[in-house]
Amino acid sequence: MPAMNIIQALNSGMDVLLDRDPDVVVFGEDAGYFGGVFKATDGLQSKHGLDRVFDTPINEAAIAAMAIGMAAKGLKPIAEIQFADYIFPAIDQIVSEMSRIRYRSAGQFASGCVIRSPWGGGIRGGQTHSMSPEAFFTHVPGLQVVVCSNPYDAKGLLIASMESGDPVIFFEPKRIYNGPFDGVPDTPLKSWAKHPKGEVPEGYYTVELGKAEIVREGQACTVITYGTLVHVAAAAAEAAGIDAEIIDLKTLTPYDIETIARSVNRIGRVVVAQEAPRTSGFAAELIAQIQEECFYALEAPVYRLTGWDIPYPHAHEWAYFPTRDRFVRAMKTVMEA
Amino acid sequence: MPAMNIIQALNSGMDVLLDRDPDVVVFGEDAGYFGGVFKATDGLQSKHGLDRVFDTPINEAAIAAMAIGMAAKGLKPIAEIQFADYIFPAIDQIVSEMSRIRYRSAGQFASGCVIRSPWGGGIRGGQTHSMSPEAFFTHVPGLQVVVCSNPYDAKGLLIASMESGDPVIFFEPKRIYNGPFDGVPDTPLKSWAKHPKGEVPEGYYTVELGKAEIVREGQACTVITYGTLVHVAAAAAEAAGIDAEIIDLKTLTPYDIETIARSVNRIGRVVVAQEAPRTSGFAAELIAQIQEECFYALEAPVYRLTGWDIPYPHAHEWAYFPTRDRFVRAMKTVMEA
Amino acid sequence: MSNGQSRFRVPAPPYRPGDEPDFSYLELQKAGEASRPDPLIAASQTGELATGLVGVLDRDHRAVGSWNPELSPEVLREGLSHMVLTRIYDERMLKLQRQGKMSFYMKSTGEEAVAVAAAMALKPGDMVFPSYRQQGILFARGRNIVDMMCHCISNSRDNLKGRQLPVHYTWAEGKFFSISGNLGTQFPQAVGYAMACTYKGDDQIAASWIGEGATAEGDFHGALTLASTYRAPVILNVVNNQWAISTTQNIAVGDAPTFASKGLGYGVASLRVDGNDFLAVYAATRWASERARKGGGATLIELFTYRGDAHSTSDDPSRYRPRTEFDRWPLGDPIERLKQHLIGGSAWDEDRHARLEEQMTALVVQSYKEAESHGTLHEGPLTPTETIFEDVYAKPDWRLRRQRQDLGV
Amino acid sequence: MSNGQSRFRVPAPPYRPGDEPDFSYLELQKAGEASRPDPLIAASQTGELATGLVGVLDRDHRAVGSWNPELSPEVLREGLSHMVLTRIYDERMLKLQRQGKMSFYMKSTGEEAVAVAAAMALKPGDMVFPSYRQQGILFARGRNIVDMMCHCISNSRDNLKGRQLPVHYTWAEGKFFSISGNLGTQFPQAVGYAMACTYKGDDQIAASWIGEGATAEGDFHGALTLASTYRAPVILNVVNNQWAISTTQNIAVGDAPTFASKGLGYGVASLRVDGNDFLAVYAATRWASERARKGGGATLIELFTYRGDAHSTSDDPSRYRPRTEFDRWPLGDPIERLKQHLIGGSAWDEDRHARLEEQMTALVVQSYKEAESHGTLHEGPLTPTETIFEDVYAKPDWRLRRQRQDLGV
Numbered sequence A, B: 001m002p003a004m005n006i007i008q009a010l011n012s013g014m015d016v017l018l019d020r021d022p023d024v025v026v027f028g029e030d031a032g033y034f035g036g037v038f039k040a041t042d043g044l045q046s047k048h049g050l051d052r053v054f055d056t057p058i059n060e061a062a063i064a065a066m067a068i069g070m071a072a073k074g075l076k077p078i079a080e081i082q083f084a085d086y087i088f089p090a091i092d093q094i095v096s097e098m099s100r101i102r103y104r105s106a107g108q109f110a111s112g113c114v115i116r117s118p119w120g121g122g123i124r125g126g127q128t129h130s131m132s133p134e135a136f137f138t139h140v141p142g143l144q145v146v147v148c149s150n151p152y153d154a155k156g157l158l159i160a161s162m163e164s165g166d167p168v169i170f171f172e173p174k175r176i177y178n179g180p181f182d183g184v185p186d187t188p189l190k191s192w193a194k195h196p197k198g199e200v201p202e203g204y205y206t207v208e209l210g211k212a213e214i215v216r217e218g219q220a221c222t223v224i225t226y227g228t229l230v231h232v233a234a235a236a237a238e239a240a241g242i243d244a245e246i247i248d249l250k251t252l253t254p255y256d257i258e259t260i261a262r263s264v265n266r267i268g269r270v271v272v273a274q275e276a277p278r279t280s281g282f283a284a285e286l287i288a289q290i291q292e293e294c295f296y297a298l299e300a301p302v303y304r305l306t307g308w309d310i311p312y313p314h315a316h317e318w319a320y321f322p323t324r325d326r327f328v329r330a331m332k333t334v335m336e337a
Numbered sequence C, D: 001m002s003n004g005q006s007r008f009r010v011p012a013p014p015y016r017p018g019d020e021p022d023f024s025y026l027e028l029q030k031a032g033e034a035s036r037p038d039p040l041i042a043a044s045q046t047g048e049l050a051t052g053l054v055g056v057l058d059r060d061h062r063a064v065g066s067w068n069p070e071l072s073p074e075v076l077r078e079g080l081s082h083m084v085l086t087r088i089y090d091e092r093m094l095k096l097q098r099q100g101k102m103s104f105y106m107k108s109t110g111e112e113a114v115a116v117a118a119a120m121a122l123k124p125g126d127m128v129f130p131s132y133r134q135q136g137i138l139f140a141r142g143r144n145i146v147d148m149m150c151h152c153i154s155n156s157r158d159n160l161k162g163r164q165l166p167v168h169y170t171w172a173e174g175k176f177f178s179i180s181g182n183l184g185t186q187f188p189q190a191v192g193y194a195m196a197c198t199y200k201g202d203d204q205i206a207a208s209w210i211g212e213g214a215t216a217e218g219d220f221h222g223a224l225t226l227a228s229t230y231r232a233p234v235i236l237n238v239v240n241n242q243w244a245i246s247t248t249q250n251i252a253v254g255d256a257p258t259f260a261s262k263g264l265g266y267g268v269a270s271l272r273v274d275g276n277d278f279l280a281v282y283a284a285t286r287w288a289s290e291r292a293r294k295g296g297g298a299t300l301i302e303l304f305t306y307r308g309d310a311h312s313t314s315d316d317p318s319r320y321r322p323r324t325e326f327d328r329w330p331l332g333d334p335i336e337r338l339k340q341h342l343i344g345g346s347a348w349d350e351d352r353h354a355r356l357e358e359q360m361t362a363l364v365v366q367s368y369k370e371a372e373s374h375g376t377l378h379e380g381p382l383t384p385t386e387t388i389f390e391d392v393y394a395k396p397d398w399r400l401r402r403q404r405q406d407l408g409v
């Protein structure tokens, strides 16, 4: 199996979808000729044609609306929002329309599509190229929210998302596009080539939505997270020699409550981590559900490890980011409580 | 003191602000000549002039942007978004701009303003006139989110919001504009005239932001909520003879953790209620914080009472709404756990 | 500071309650004056059409000029019949709303031609993305009236399972997209649909309608930008009925010459049309659909009309405009005008009209009886409660399964 | 299905890498041909100006025609000096970025006149809402270069406390609003500010700049709608530098004649201007500011120019356009053109120019030394870490106090 980074895996996923189904179309700002500012759609236009992979005007609302209209006619759009920070102009079309077309038409129409978007910080992007706005979408009935954390999953989840028939907000942690990240500021880039999930089949396969994965088994505490922080958590466990069980959620809505509860009920000590600002982030949802589901198993308060309630800063990025050291501290706190 | 309903109290609050400060301006769709579809700005244009209280084009993003630009020049805008469901077209201007101007300019500019919006369901408004989108805004650093629950607070919180200097998203539970609601479907309308908080001073006063109020003292369980549901909770306690302590949050960000923790630490049994869909709602935030803050005091899982993860239905509105009966069940559940 | 005088300009409508409306200041091009160019002309050549007024029926109700679509009496009578039905239906539903049979209603009084003529000029396979004031399309496309009513009273036969406010119809079979309560959102969606038509290589097009007030939304701009960029086969209709709830069209139009002229800046063909002239609306829609189908791209059509009644059952227009405005409206009543045209051509008479009205009233009354037999909002039966958990996703996940259980349904 | 052929139309740029660019197909009005009307004419009368091209400097670098602002040699030399400084600053900052001194940089090469001439034509009290490519405004308004650099390298003296990406300046004292990373948002904000100016009754106006690509955003429409409705004293500039990262202006403009012509649909005066002609940009801005100050409302100005270098330090333009495009650009280089104009009028010579460049280079080098003495992004010192918790709110609440504690700063 070839080694791919996340960008290559996504590219391969879209290529497979375009090959298999003539109704699939791919579009976004700079996504056509140029292949996207992160190159995720590189080469797809020249291979599949100008009307299947194309550039759009800079209007995210119109991009989402176009997807809705196309889906009503039976197409299967994959739209790119250049940075997750720029999804807000489209949020009315996503929240008020896309997410509800099936419901409000009682199933007569649906808006199956994938909205892909580079997501998260750790790349010195400042406040407008670093956001993790997943919580805005996990609150919306009718949407599925996916955050991938490695090349293998990226491709498999992307294909599964397209096949779900529902609108899927598909966030891609850009910090780890080219290699996993251990959460140590300014650490040299590692490559996906050495990571087991960097091996990606060329052809068709899916990774099931709604299923989390225990990426590291352990007995001392459960760490539940997604995206970039999956790797930071793993690095923290290694670095501090903590026997943590690490759960990569992959799908945020619906999240895999079974896998979570099984682990928490067994271990009773939990860290939930997100990169987004703390208040009303997705970690809060997980904690609210965990305390309901596993109340009597909990031996310590669930530790909520997050970004701060501030815009993502530029120069002090690492003071905002949930680094490896903050993970170690979090794990120790729940273990010692 | 005159009896006022919430609309009259808000109207009086804006009138006071317009009188006291020439920099205050009021605008929104139908907010000028007509005085707003709920009449909150009734009479203000003829009293204060066409350039202080005026109609806007139907573009919520432009309304928010206008507020930002005006605030940069020192004006103090109060903008109305006709229904909270229609705030989404403005969310980019609010999230990416208004909330961050102070931060990103390091204090050189600020966007102090109030965005008022009728909020919540229970009025047969269907999915586009019933939403409670507070959680979208509580996740945004730089915003304050307020939800009033009675005439006295409505006016006092509105004036305090304008004076805070920060952008405040000010949600008004339209179900209780004209009288409190006990959460029993199709119950006859009660009037504010008989409610102690229906007495509203004519002149200037404020209700402090960030402070919750214990609207009912009790020993059996703590109910934390805001807006319409404050009254539903109280009705449930009365109806079922439950000795519940009911906390009206009033300000969601920053919420009054002290008042919450004091009550929870004392009682150990908690219901948190919101009308919005369940997943990633603001109740999750409160629960996450409560389990951290009061872990060892909790005697039962915090009960999360919410709307369902579906768009607000029209005909089956009461099957969605957290009714008095659902409150009773929630309280009993935490008390019996 | 406050002297009641505007220091920036806030546009006002010509008349407010108490004023005597007089629309003679409106300089409207007369029927027949605008000439009909080839549908494939350059958008830039539609400048005069965008500020003029495409009209066919003159003051004497004769069809004049090059836009005359030369429709047969049968077609015209069909159009008249749909319009009459629309109006009677609206009246009846309003009454029923007042009686508490439904939560809400919105009439289209005075705007029937905008919907009916356009729907008749389109092909049945063309997809429509309407706003909440084009119920006429449904009649023109032959929707079952009982079904429409069952939706409005949210009963057990409501094809939307009680999920939507009344009048927010969906009818996939009739190529009628789900109506949104959010203004303007359907405009760029229609363009996406139209692009998909071209992509699929079929002959279909899309059409959408928004109010003049809603043109201020960003989605209006998104729609026109997409339509221009991708040369999409779509008809973008702006129903300028002069009012957006209490807000005058002056607030939306500002200093712009007309709403139609906004299309020119995008290089989109633009027409302003007498929206109360069935023949003009029909002809303009035909022109635009021919343009779209032949690869000429989008057309923006402003339908100049007047909202004859309240915005919805939630407002009282006498608070913000003179009661007499509709009577003084210089473009008259679309039904009356088509009726007189037919009578003038001896293809219709007062008796037949009276009978048509009777028939339609009977149909509506009868239909309502049948509809009510399937329940009403307040008395039921409704769709089963558990259906509120369906159609959120293709398949419900554990959250919805649990929540349904929690509700005990 | 896929035959590489478009079934809906996807506009392409004239040239892609490997092509030999030839812009002779552009039919641009010549300098001096457009005539300058009274600034208070009706917006509808600006139609030809919106599709033409306001120009002053002809091919021989003479100032011709009625738009000639008749500026003194002193003013022109000042403009030249700001433009030269802008370019040298950009070059230097790019190099420093490549050396890792800052995280990111965006040059304005080729677009210096757009910013510098406009800033000089405005009054100092006028508020500007720029995009990220009008650094020239700061030089024209006399901002301290060391301060600018301290921002770009996010050091301890960064007036934005390291919170913003480089080039996203704010300078309240110089009436320079906070630059956003989100495209287009500043456009309607500027209109709100302009309305407030009128409200306050002062003589100030607002001006904003967005790229041609960003005109597709809904905020562009919101801005023009507000400006038209409230007749706000604002200048809305669209910098058409032909590219939006890799996306050709054709994608944003679609079938529209020009970006300027989009203003006409709103009843806003509209001009297309040679953006590489210092005198034309100056004259157009003066015209628009006179219009605004006298109550004529907004003007939309399209500045026709070319993005001479990469979009930012994150992209490589040779992937999507021919390397030679800028050389072939028919409107030349704004600096070279003003320089030749001055030389032609014997108000400048090559020696003085060489000295100017030397001085400016020295200034930039010297300033950078000073800036660096206050730290750099990677080596510090930065603003103290705890400042990340400041300015979120007027007063930090318990959440931020705790979080600061948690971080241990």
Ligand SMILES: Cc1ncc(C[n+]2csc(CCOP(=O)(O)OP(=O)(O)O)c2C)c(N)n1
Binding pocket: B029, B058, B082, B086, B089, C133, C181, C182, C183, C210, C211, C212, C213, C214, C215, C239, C241, C243, C244, C245, C307, C311
């Ligand atoms: C996004 C959004 N904002 C506000 C509203 C509230 N609203 C409903 S109808 C209406 C007026 C619409 O006027 P117009 O577009 O002219 O259509 P008309 O009702 O005249 O047909 C408003 C402001 C809404 N439904 N959606």
Ligand SMILES: Cc1ncc(C[n+]2csc(CCOP(=O)(O)OP(=O)(O)O)c2C)c(N)n1
Binding pocket: A029, A058, A082, A086, A089, D133, D181, D182, D183, D210, D211, D212, D213, D214, D215, D239, D241, D243, D244, D245, D307, D311
């Ligand atoms: C809302 C939003 N969407 C997308 C982007 C990403 N983006 C940054 S610059 C750019 C191109 C802008 O082109 P243009 O408006 O022509 O300005 P120019 O860079 O040419 O000056 C894009 C798409 C953004 N910053 N904001």
Ligand SMILES: [Mg+2]
Binding pocket: C211, C212, C213, C239, C240, C241, C242, C243, C244, C245, C307
């Ligand atoms: Mg209208």
Ligand SMILES: [Mg+2]
Binding pocket: D211, D212, D213, D239, D240, D241, D242, D243, D244, D245, D307
């Ligand atoms: Mg550009």
